[in-house]
Amino acid sequence: CRPRELGSQKGRKGRQMDSRGTDRHRSSTHRSGAAAMGGEVRTMGRIRFTLAEVVKMEEVLNNLKAMPKRPVIQGLTDDFNASPDRSGDDKVPVQYNQVHTWFQNRRYKQKRRGKRPPARGKKMLPTGAEAQHPASYRVQSSSPSNSESQSGNTSSDGGLVQLEAKSPRNGAWYDVAAIQSCRFSETGEQEVQVWFSGFGAEEEEWINVCKSVRLRSLPCIATECVGVLPGDLILCYQEGKEQALYFDAHILQVERRTHDIRGCRCSFLVRYDHDHSEEIVPLRKVCRRPCADVKIDIVIDDSLAE
Ligand SMILES: [Zn+2]
Numbered sequence: 001c002r003p004r005e006l007g008s009q010k011g012r013k014g015r016q017m018d019s020r021g022t023d024r025h026r027s028s029t030h031r032s033g034a035a036a037m038g039g040e041v042r043t044m045g046r047i048r049f050t051l052a053e054v055v056k057m058e059e060v061l062n063n064l065k066a067m068p069k070r071p072v073i074q075g076l077t078d079d080f081n082a083s084p085d086r087s088g089d090d091k092v093p094v095q096y097n098q099v100h101t102w103f104q105n106r107r108y109k110q111k112r113r114g115k116r117p118p119a120r121g122k123k124m125l126p127t128g129a130e131a132q133h134p135a136s137y138r139v140q141s142s143s144p145s146n147s148e149s150q151s152g153n154t155s156s157d158g159g160l161v162q163l164e165a166k167s168p169r170n171g172a173w174y175d176v177a178a179i180q181s182c183r184f185s186e187t188g189e190q191e192v193q194v195w196f197s198g199f200g201a202e203e204e205e206w207i208n209v210c211k212s213v214r215l216r217s218l219p220c221i222a223t224e225c226v227g228v229l230p231g232d233l234i235l236c237y238q239e240g241k242e243q244a245l246y247f248d249a250h251i252l253q254v255e256r257r258t259h260d261i262r263g264c265r266c267s268f269l270v271r272y273d274h275d276h277s278e279e280i281v282p283l284r285k286v287c288r289r290p291c292a293d294v295k296i297d298i299v300i301d302d303s304l305a306e
Helices: 019-037 051-064 070-082 096-115 222-227
Strands: 137-139 163-166 173-184 190-196 205-208 213-215 233-239 244-255 267-272 278-281 286-288 298-300
Touching: 051 070, 051 096, 070 096, 163 190, 163 205, 173 244, 233 267, 233 278
Parallel strands: none
Antiparallel strands: 137 298, 163 173, 163 213, 173 190, 190 205, 233 244, 233 286, 244 267, 267 278
């Protein structure tokens, strides 16, 4: 884990990006920058709702017992965007459609659970609230410096573990809303059936735990930009013509600029792992990997079943 010496590099203004990199990628940066500033309306691949937001939406759903009407969803969207978590230059605002989709999925999930007979053999997991109960699993840590295991559904002790999973379909990473069931492949590797956050049940996929499930990447706040260094593996928001998704990428170069009231103004030259394309992105598209080297081992916890 890299020590975060905030301030040590704060005043650094070195232009580390060479002209080749800068020129070659200028156009793509400008395009994506303009799209973001003009109020990106394209549906994002996924949205990272905060714990507070999910709790709020759960509350609304529990009170209404029905799909909220448009003004309610719009009100929630506005509330979320007014909070410090969403307002600011490097923050990602939430869109009406994303809140709407969350409610749709949540309703669908509730209905489906109601119809389903109780699972035998404790394989089936409850599909409860995403944030209060992100999934009924425990994550066993294999990191020597961090030997305690953390529960995926215990928020009271601060051990809230959130996961992301890589879809075999397109190689993009999505937040895990719930783990539906667990099995072992013919080669003895653990696989889990993952419910992706913001998607319907028909989008569930079986995912190899060892290769494609990990602790969730973390959006960077402005002061964390000094910790993003060349060579780092990051999760990066790639905006294509059709869709915008999160992919693994490596930082090639960083051009530091003095932060101002709008936050981080640095630029990051990244290379995506899946298509080897390069792009200059702002900090708000960069999610850093948690420092702890944790091997994910999903343990179905029966005590969390209801
Ligand atoms: Zn910065």
